[in-house]
Amino acid sequence: MADFMTGGNSPLISTLRNIILKWAPLFVLASLVLLFPIFEWLEDFQRGKDHIYLIDSRFFSIRNASRIAVAATPGLMVAIGVTFIIIMGSIDLSMEGTVSVSAVIFAFVFIALGGTLASWAWLAIPVALVVGGIMGFINGVIHVMFRVPSFMVSLAMGFVGTGFALVLTGGDRIRVEDELFRSLLTVRWLNFPIMCYVALLALLVAWFIQSRTTLGRNFYAVGGGEELAIASGLNVSRVRIMGFTLAGIFFALGALMAVGRIGIAETATGNNFMFISITAVVVGGTALWGGIGGVLNTLVGVLIVNVINNGMVVIGLPNWLQDGVLGVLVITAVVLSTNRKTISFVK
Amino acid sequence: MFELKAIDKHFPGVHALQDVDFHIHRGEIVGLVGENGAGKSTLMKIIYGAYQPDGGTIEIDSKSVRFQNPRQAMDNGIGMVFQEQSLIPNLTVMENIFLGYENQFVKFGIINWQAMSVAAKEQLAKVKLDIDPNTITMELSFGQRQLVELAKVLTLEERIEGHLVILLDEPTSVLAEEEVNLLFQIVRDLTKRASFIFISHRIDEVLELSDRIYVMKDGKIVDVVQHDDAEVNAIQHKMVGRDIDKEYYREQKQKPYNSSEVLVTFDNVSLDGVYRNISFDLHAGEVLTLVGTEGSGREGILRTLYGMEQCTSGSVKIKGEKVTHFSATAGVSRSIGYVPRERKVEGIVNGMNVYENMTLSQLQNFRYMGVMNVPKEKSLATTWIERLGIKTPSVYKDCGDLSGGNQQKIVLAKWRSGGSEIILLDHPTRGLDIGAKEDVYEMIREMSDNGIGILLVADTLEEAIGLSHTIMVLKDGEFQKGFDCKPGSKPSLYDLVHHMI
Numbered sequence: 001m002a003d004f005m006t007g008g009n010s011p012l013i014s015t016l017r018n019i020i021l022k023w024a025p026l027f028v029l030a031s032l033v034l035l036f037p038i039f040e041w042l043e044d045f046q047r048g049k050d051h052i053y054l055i056d057s058r059f060f061s062i063r064n065a066s067r068i069a070v071a072a073t074p075g076l077m078v079a080i081g082v083t084f085i086i087i088m089g090s091i092d093l094s095m096e097g098t099v100s101v102s103a104v105i106f107a108f109v110f111i112a113l114g115g116t117l118a119s120w121a122w123l124a125i126p127v128a129l130v131v132g133g134i135m136g137f138i139n140g141v142i143h144v145m146f147r148v149p150s151f152m153v154s155l156a157m158g159f160v161g162t163g164f165a166l167v168l169t170g171g172d173r174i175r176v177e178d179e180l181f182r183s184l185l186t187v188r189w190l191n192f193p194i195m196c197y198v199a200l201l202a203l204l205v206a207w208f209i210q211s212r213t214t215l216g217r218n219f220y221a222v223g224g225g226e227e228l229a230i231a232s233g234l235n236v237s238r239v240r241i242m243g244f245t246l247a248g249i250f251f252a253l254g255a256l257m258a259v260g261r262i263g264i265a266e267t268a269t270g271n272n273f274m275f276i277s278i279t280a281v282v283v284g285g286t287a288l289w290g291g292i293g294g295v296l297n298t299l300v301g302v303l304i305v306n307v308i309n310n311g312m313v314v315i316g317l318p319n320w321l322q323d324g325v326l327g328v329l330v331i332t333a334v335v336l337s338t339n340r341k342t343i344s345f346v347k
Numbered sequence: 348m349f350e351l352k353a354i355d356k357h358f359p360g361v362h363a364l365q366d367v368d369f370h371i372h373r374g375e376i377v378g379l380v381g382e383n384g385a386g387k388s389t390l391m392k393i394i395y396g397a398y399q400p401d402g403g404t405i406e407i408d409s410k411s412v413r414f415q416n417p418r419q420a421m422d423n424g425i426g427m428v429f430q431e432q433s434l435i436p437n438l439t440v441m442e443n444i445f446l447g448y449e450n451q452f453v454k455f456g457i458i459n460w461q462a463m464s465v466a467a468k469e470q471l472a473k474v475k476l477d478i479d480p481n482t483i484t485m486e487l488s489f490g491q492r493q494l495v496e497l498a499k500v501l502t503l504e505e506r507i508e509g510h511l512v513i514l515l516d517e518p519t520s521v522l523a524e525e526e527v528n529l530l531f532q533i534v535r536d537l538t539k540r541a542s543f544i545f546i547s548h549r550i551d552e553v554l555e556l557s558d559r560i561y562v563m564k565d566g567k568i569v570d571v572v573q574h575d576d577a578e579v580n581a582i583q584h585k586m587v588g589r590d591i592d593k594e595y596y597r598e599q600k601q602k603p604y605n606s607s608e609v610l611v612t613f614d615n616v617s618l619d620g621v622y623r624n625i626s627f628d629l630h631a632g633e634v635l636t637l638v639g640t641e642g643s644g645r646e647g648i649l650r651t652l653y654g655m656e657q658c659t660s661g662s663v664k665i666k667g668e669k670v671t672h673f674s675a676t677a678g679v680s681r682s683i684g685y686v687p688r689e690r691k692v693e694g695i696v697n698g699m700n701v702y703e704n705m706t707l708s709q710l711q712n713f714r715y716m717g718v719m720n721v722p723k724e725k726s727l728a729t730t731w732i733e734r735l736g737i738k739t740p741s742v743y744k745d746c747g748d749l750s751g752g753n754q755q756k757i758v759l760a761k762w763r764s765g766g767s768e769i770i771l772l773d774h775p776t777r778g779l780d781i782g783a784k785e786d787v788y789e790m791i792r793e794m795s796d797n798g799i800g801i802l803l804v805a806d807t808l809e810e811a812i813g814l815s816h817t818i819m820v821l822k823d824g825e826f827q828k829g830f831d832c833k834p835g836s837k838p839s840l841y842d843l844v845h846h847m848i
Contacts, residue, residue: 212721213714213718213719214710214714214717214718214719217707218710220698220699220703221696221703221707224696224697224698225695225697228695228707229696230655230675231653231675231687232707232708232761233675233676233679233708234707234710235676291697291698291699
């Protein structure tokens with residue numbers, strides 16, 4: 001008889017709830033964008049300076065938007081990768097190692113093949129993507145074949161990656177100074193550097209994979225009901241391995257963006273990506289238990305995180321406080337998006 | 348001394364209990380029998396406080412009480428021994444016995460394990476179980492665990508003043524015969540302090556142990572029998588008896604199947620611990636129903652055929668080809684469709700919309716180089732929504748938000764649109780209201796007319812008889828008897844029950 005017992009929420013309330021949940025991240029983003037200029041205005045008001053709200057804001061300006069976009073780009077790539085994994089209900093924590101290894105190998109190959117995009121050195125780009133894909137593939141295979149929880153495999157794999165990158169570089173920084181490659185950052189169209197457009201293209205590809213391919217459909221099926229996916233004849237192991245591989249490729253893309261942004265590849269290139277990307281995915285509204293959300297949510301999440309980071313710098317909050325605020329934000333997002341009526345146990 | 352008056356309980360779409368009166372005297376052992384879905388578990392859950400009734404009152408010693416949760420029921424002396432073993436396997440026996448009530452052994456925040464061990468030993472002595480309370484629970488046999496469960500409930504004796512009511516839900520299902528006798532002996536000894544409510548599928552056991560027997564059907568108490576007047580046959584008739592409406596099961600639409608086209612052959616197939624030496628042929632257009640109690644091996648046979656379980660011996664042939672590789676993926680590619688009992692777990696993906704759910708098992712038909720052809724998916728969904736009268740505002744609706752009947756239609760549409768020739772139905776009408784059930788029957792007839800072979804595990808016996816061409820009765824994993832069910836010469840409920848129990 002127990003299967004007669006369902007949620008218990010009335011349809012109207014649950015529909016309303018769904019609508020609110022769906023648009024909440026965008027609402028938060030918009031509020032933040034309008035909030036930070038208020039602080040600026042208050043500050044100038046106290047000092048007796050002339051300041052028209054929004055118009056005179058340093059935060060609310062094209063220049064700053066472009067700055068935020070550039071800062072967000074590598075993180076967006078990494079977060080997209082991990083979005084696929086979280087939709088499946090698993091987690092991938094290998095991003096820092098994968099980004100470091102991909103970045104370092106990219107730089108080595110790039111320099112060895114001539115050091116400019118105008119030569120065969122462009123091959124370094126696909127090589128880096130393949131390296132990322134291989135790391136993801138290894139994650140997936142170990143996770144599926146040996147039935148090791150995904151967070152453990154990927155966390156360990158991340159350390160392996162970081163260590164490997166350190167062995168490769170010996171702790172050195174490798175400079176990538178090719179002007180053509182650096183044009184990712186230096187050349188601007190409509191005030192935004194090229195890398196932003198590249199990232200937008202990658203986002204479109206990710207959205208296409210998510211919503212228009214078998215693989216994307218399978219991610220949702222596995223996350224929404226793995227037993228059912230098996231009962232429908234899906235090869236779930238294959239889907240998982242492909243998911244991790246895809247995530248690895250996007251991590252490598254993030255590595256390329258990171259190198260393009262600062263012109264340096266080193267072991268530390270991957271630092272901080274774990275917290276930023278997972279925060280972004282969760283804040284964007286993708287459910288940690290899988291099946292709900294997507295890369296567009298992640299875009300909003302990445303922007304929220306970066307707007308907060310940038311806004312806090314603009315209004316002059318100390319670094320440690322910024323991390324704390326992001327931490328609180330993640331917990332709040334999860335608390336708000338969890339439907340406690342349908343989940344009985346959390347481990 | 349414990350009494351339920353006019354208890355009513357509704358679930359969405361189901362009137363689970365209607366006007367149930369139930370009482371139990373001091374030291375009495377009361378039996379409760381009924382078919383699956385008759386409302387036994389719901390009644391139990393109301394008694395031990397897991398559900399609250401929508402109407403009616405619960406009285407203890409003529410005082411009205413209301414339990415918000417099982418803990419409150421326990422504080423009033425009502426304990427439940429669960430059918431599904433509810434002990435936590437990685438804890439020790441004594442930790443399980445005093446789970447949630449450790450406080451009595453705690454001094455300054457530290458548990459006195461020695462005292463707990465001594466106390467646990469006393470509890471175990473009540474059920475005549477001589478084991479070390481420090482044993483890890485998973486090392487015990489099922490029979491021992493069942494006794495530990497009883498010992499756990501019996502801690503109420505020390506905690507509660509006054510009389511106890513203890514519910515035993517299918518306590519004998521995992522026990523060997525001597526263990527059953529031991530359990531019964533213990534229960535009888537304990538009636539000095541407690542009354543018992545005993546639920547079992549095995550009517551003979553209920554007759555043996557109980558002073559009085561309540562018979563339930565369709566959420567109502569249909570009879571109360573005294574021990575001395577009780578007769579197995581009469582009780583069985585009361586349990587299942589209802590007017591069979593031939594129209595209701597679309598019996599007039601039943602056509603003979605094509606006996607020359609064999610879709611599935613089971614030859615002496617066994618799966619260790621689940622079923623043994625099962626043989627049958629499933630023909631095109633045939634509805635073959637497996638009948639038996641819970642645990643008789645029905646589901647195991649479906650799962651083997653679908654490929655989710657590999658049989659341990661014997662041979663399975665599908666469309667003349669011997670199956671060597673068992674997996675669900677292979678099952679689907681052999682054009683088998685599986686409609687599982689737990690729609691929420693294995694039938695519908697919550698969060699995916701109508702067309703996504705329908706094409707989930709046949710993605711290869713809707714993609715080109717890995718890219719989904721969404722317009723084609725939508726047009727398929729639209730066709731089937733119309734054909735089966737699925738009530739959904741659009742193809743974009745999240746299937747989790749639809750009613751059970753509509754979800755079931757989507758699951759059926761998923762397999763039929765994919766061209767499945769063999770469809771396995773496990774309780775396809777469970778939890779559906781009457782109208783939705785009729786729709787499902789209609790679809791079964793239509794599939795059968797189209798030459799699809801159907802292997803069915805029905806929700807009720809009437810359903811099995813009404814829908815089938817052929818019935819196989821199973822008991823404890825073994826084949827008992829086969830029935831030919833031509834319209835007009837169908838077996839009676841009693842014919843089947845007789846072989847089931």
